[in-house]
Amino acid sequence: MLDVLRAEFAEISSDRKSLRSFGLVMGGVTAAVAIFLTWKAGWTVTTAAWVMLAVCAIFVASALAAPQSLRAIHRVWMMFATVLGFVMTRVILAIVFFVIMTPIGLLLRALGKDPLTKGPDEALKSYWIDKEYRTRDRDRLTKYY
Numbered sequence: 001m002l003d004v005l006r007a008e009f010a011e012i013s014s015d016r017k018s019l020r021s022f023g024l025v026m027g028g029v030t031a032a033v034a035i036f037l038t039w040k041a042g043w044t045v046t047t048a049a050w051v052m053l054a055v056c057a058i059f060v061a062s063a064l065a066a067p068q069s070l071r072a073i074h075r076v077w078m079m080f081a082t083v084l085g086f087v088m089t090r091v092i093l094a095i096v097f098f099v100i101m102t103p104i105g106l107l108l109r110a111l112g113k114d115p116l117t118k119g120p121d122e123a124l125k126s127y128w129i130d131k132e133y134r135t136r137d138r139d140r141l142t143k144y145y
Contacts, residue, residue, distance in 0.1 A: 023063025
C-alpha cells in the first residue's frame with residue numbers, strides 16, 4: 001500500500017506549466033472563497049475576505065512571475081490530494097459493495113438463484129452454452145458493436 005503511494009508521489013509533475021496552472025487555479029479558488037465570504041457578510045468585505053484576496057494575489061503573482069516558487073506548496077498539495085484520493089477510492093468502493101452488491105447477493109441467495117452456475121451439475125453433459133446468432137453470415141464479424 002505504501003509502495004503504491006510512493007510510486008504516485010514520484011510521478012507528481014513539477015514542470016513550469018503545471019506550477020503555473022496550479023498557482024492560477026489556487027488563486028481563482030481563493031478569490032472565489034473571498035467573494036463567498038463577502039456575500040455571506042452582506043456584501044461587506046471582512047478581514048477574512050481581505051486575507052483570502054491577499055493569498056489570491058500572492059498565488060497569481062507567483063504563478064505569472066516565478067512559478068518555480070510554488071514548487072513546495074504544489075508538492076505538498078499534490079501529496080495530500082494523492083493520499084485523499086487513495087483513501088476515498090477505497091471508502092467509496094466499500095460503500096458501493098456493502099450498500100449495493102451485498103443486498104443483491106443476499107436476495108439472490110434467499111431466492112435460491114445462482115447466476116454464475118458455480119456448483120457442478122451431474123445432469124449436464126457439458127457446461128458449454130450455445131450462442132444463438134441473429135444471422136450466420138460473415139458480416140456479423142465485421143462490426144462487434
